[in-house]
Amino acid sequence: MRILFLTHAFNSLTQRLYVELTARGHEVSVEFDIHDSVSEEAVRLFRPDLILAPFLKRAIPESIWRQQRCLVVHPGIVGDRGPSALDWAVQDDERTWGVTVLEAVGELDAGPVRAAVEFPMRAASKASLYRNEVTEAALNAVLLAIERLPGGQASPGPADPAPSPVRGRLRPRMRQADRAIDWKHDDSATVLRKIRAADGVPGVLDELYSEAVYLFDAHEEDTIRGGRPGEIIARRGGAILRATFDGAVWIGHLWRKPQGQPTLKLPATQVLADKLIDVPELATPLEHAAGRTYREIWYEEHGTVGYLHFPFYNGAMSTQQCERLRLAFQRVALRPTRVIVLMGGPDFWSNGIHLNAIEAAATPADESWANINAIDDLTREILTCRTHLTLAALQGNAGAGGVFLALAADRVLARRGVVLNPHYKSMGNLHGSEYWTYLLPRRVPRDVAAGLVGNRLPLGALQAAALGLIDGCEGDDVAGFRRFVDAQALAMAAAPAFEAALARKLEARDADERARPLQDYRREELERMRLNFYGFDPSYHVARYHFVFKVPKSRTPLYLARHRLRMTQTTRGDPGPGETGVYAATLPGIAATGRVSCTAGE
Secondary structure, three states: OEEEEEEOOOOHHHHHHHHHHHHOOOEEEEEEOOOHHHHHHHHHHHOOOEEEEOOOOOOOOHHHHOOOOEEEEEOOOOOOEOOOHHHHHHHOOOOEEEEEEEEOOOOOOOOEEEEEEEEEOOOOOHHHHHHHHHHHHHHHHHHHHHHHOOOOOOOOEEOOOOOOOOOOOEOOOOOHHHHOOOOOOOOHHHHHHHHHHOOOOOOEEEEEOOEEEEEEEEEEOOOOOOOOOOOEEEEEOOEEEEEEOOEEEEEEEEEEOOEOEOOOEEEHHHHHHHHHOOOOEOOOOOOOOOOOOOOOOEEEEEOOEEEEEOOOHHHOEOHHHHHHHHHHHHHHOOOOOOEEEEEEOOOEEEOOEOHHHHHHOOOHHHHHHHHHHHHHHHHHHHHOOOOOEEEEEEOOEEEOHHHHHHOOOOEEEEOOOOEEEOOOOOOOOOOOOOOHHHHHHHHOOHHHHHHHHHHOOOEEHHHHHHHOOOOEEOOOOHHHHHHHHHHHHHHHHOOOHHHHHHHHHHHHHHHHHHHOOHHHHHHHHHHHHHHHHHOOOOHHHHHHHHHHOOOOOOOOOOOOOHHHHHHHHOOOOOOOOOOEEEEEOOOOOOOOEEEEEOOOOO
């Protein structure tokens, strides 16, 4: 089936559906919802059998849905309508929620239901639920809706809140007034729900030190008490601890409310900086913590297997985080264990360098250089570990340098629903480092490696395993994957297999080092990266700026909009891959119109 994705962005849900539907033999092309006329042109060019809208912020034009079958993925239960479905579900502490696939009509979320899947809720942020439970339910609902298409099976009918069995109802867009925290009266659980319901976008508007900020990334604290409700009573890593009337909550990230100039979401301590001089800084317990608390890096041990967790927010790893993780790895490598499992986090394993931290730096080029060297140091530490076998356990998605950091481990396993993006070029033709020119050809043939880093498309865990990029995938959820990882790690640690495997590892590493030292790969990669950071072509800096400030797309990149390839190749108006085009930029210090790579903003 020819399926056209009409979407606001190529987000995690859209990527997962893209991977799964193409793997099932469907021909999929993508068009960003930029303007009615652009979407209409995409339909004419591709002539799809089905239009699927995984992530839209406005209604599909009537000129399209009246002529084509259009299915819309809505992150709400049957009968639910409105743009803040998941926000309300989290804030109202719903016990179950769901995803509904509806036919498009003139009114948002009001069309006939073609499939619906529900799931139990958990105490987590909106963003985490979206990446996990919502994505799995959406995939199952879309597959069910497609399965029903040929037979013409009747739908349950339009979403209607009137019948009593239907829980869903029309809800308005959640406003900041609905999200506002009353620090004097809201208990810790309520504060957590409000911030989690706004995580990702838009955050909860609040005030700190007479400055308007949005709050994100909330975590429980079970033991520390004290202070007036709302007061900052401690800090740890990048997070601040604020008192509530019955306890305290950690807040990991803040975003200054823009006052003319754009601002960035950053670690809370970085945003508040010198205002926190008198706030006590707490040590981070790596191994043992009394109850729930905030830790960016933590370690647990079960027999001969150690598990190193690093659930960095959105999978981004700053210079300081890379250095802390490297020191933590060194420390756990001194333990009398046999296998170190690198767990990442449940939402992301790693997405490589921290673009927001780089953009916020006084000199982004210098911070880019420091960050790539820090993640290279971490990669080398894992790759050259001579005392343990290492296992990268990808509970969540990984992208760019995060994929190649995982490949530094001796074995790589992924949850079945994980999506990988093993490439850098979408960030302004960035070359990348993390020893990828050594690590990738170890696992796949060079022509496959060139395709992976060059096509800029997502790769599912099953596809990655079939290619040999990773060693296996299992588990439909994080808990199931963890059981699989535990069994695999114990098998790796078992004698005498462990001794033989460690000996083979060391022999292979020493042979590779004699053939070509790791430092040669790093030097060659960093020579290319230096040009990306400091060279005459500003593509990386333009792309980073557009990414972190979420500049709306002006067109769909051709590697996604395959229906436009032929048109582009026969006209002069739109440069093809690898060609040069004029790209408008609004960066300080860069000309308003510069000749840069056509992929600069993709």
